[in-house]
Amino acid sequence: MFALERHRVIRNYLLEHKQVDVRTLTELLSVSEVTIRRDLEKLEEDHFLVRTHGGALLFEAIREPQTIGTSNNALEAIDIGRTAVRLIQPGDTILILSGNHCMAMVQAIQSITPLVVLTNDLSIAMELGNHKNKQIVLLGGDLSSKESAVYGALTLDDMKRFHVSKMFVTIDGFSEHFELSVSSQEKALLIREARNNAEELIILCSADNFNRHAFYSFGTAKSGDTIITDRKISDSLKQQLFEANLRLFTTVDIYEGPKHG
Numbered sequence: 001m002f003a004l005e006r007h008r009v010i011r012n013y014l015l016e017h018k019q020v021d022v023r024t025l026t027e028l029l030s031v032s033e034v035t036i037r038r039d040l041e042k043l044e045e046d047h048f049l050v051r052t053h054g055g056a057l058l059f060e061a062i063r064e065p066q067t068i069g070t071s072n073n074a075l076e077a078i079d080i081g082r083t084a085v086r087l088i089q090p091g092d093t094i095l096i097l098s099g100n101h102c103m104a105m106v107q108a109i110q111s112i113t114p115l116v117v118l119t120n121d122l123s124i125a126m127e128l129g130n131h132k133n134k135q136i137v138l139l140g141g142d143l144s145s146k147e148s149a150v151y152g153a154l155t156l157d158d159m160k161r162f163h164v165s166k167m168f169v170t171i172d173g174f175s176e177h178f179e180l181s182v183s184s185q186e187k188a189l190l191i192r193e194a195r196n197n198a199e200e201l202i203i204l205c206s207a208d209n210f211n212r213h214a215f216y217s218f219g220t221a222k223s224g225d226t227i228i229t230d231r232k233i234s235d236s237l238k239q240q241l242f243e244a245n246l247r248l249f250t251t252v253d254i255y256e257g258p259k260h261g
Helices: 003-017 022-029 033-045 072-085 100-106 122-128 153-159 185-195 235-243
Strands: 019-021 049-052 055-058 093-096 115-119 134-138 164-170 179-182 198-204 216-220 226-229 247-250
Touching: 003 019, 003 022, 003 033, 003 055, 019 022, 022 033, 033 049, 033 055, 049 122, 049 134, 072 100, 072 198, 072 226, 093 100, 100 122, 100 164, 115 122, 122 134, 153 185, 164 185, 179 185, 185 198, 185 216, 235 247
Parallel strands: 093 115, 093 164, 115 134, 164 198, 198 226, 226 247
Antiparallel strands: 019 055, 049 055, 179 216
16 A cells, blocks of 8 residues: 555544544555655645654643643743743653643743653643754644643553653642642553652642642652642741651742742
């Protein structure tokens, strides 16, 4: 089968199913994985699809890249993201999971090279894909109907194959007992799996989300974990985190320099 005919079959499959994995295409077209990956690369150049680790997603199925906005909460998210970027060093291999604060990181990460970025967020992958000297790896999985991110069994299986020096997660709840939680079960499962393969967990959390629970827990903050929040965090909570040997940075640090505690 000629390349143009294979491309037609792949296009039709994606138009119907929105996503596909390499194995399915090799069986469908009776060609090697190398050939399929070359076909997907060409179709990505044509802006028809976005390649993931192990497959591809239809480009039109992906939302436009997320915007952070200009409200007070949005501006705090931007500052939290900018603070998080200060913890990244050239040569790091990092995981950035879908979330408002993590999306804000992307806008400040351009100058850090070389860098390997693993993500489940298509908007993050597409934004960083334009940066030089960065390797962007998009996890495979099922495209969420609520956000431009992939989750599910394939995503969890993919995550087991990677090891990262730092993982960045946006959370929705940080309880008085340091329990960490998010509003999505799929996200909680992915964070739990990723935590097994990361040297350092960096938690991005608005001060308003301290002392509250979101619906799904994925564990507790442990000694050595890092927390980044905004300037509204109370002095008493700062002290509790310090006593638990948790590293804390606030958005004040991007103006005054990093501080511990």
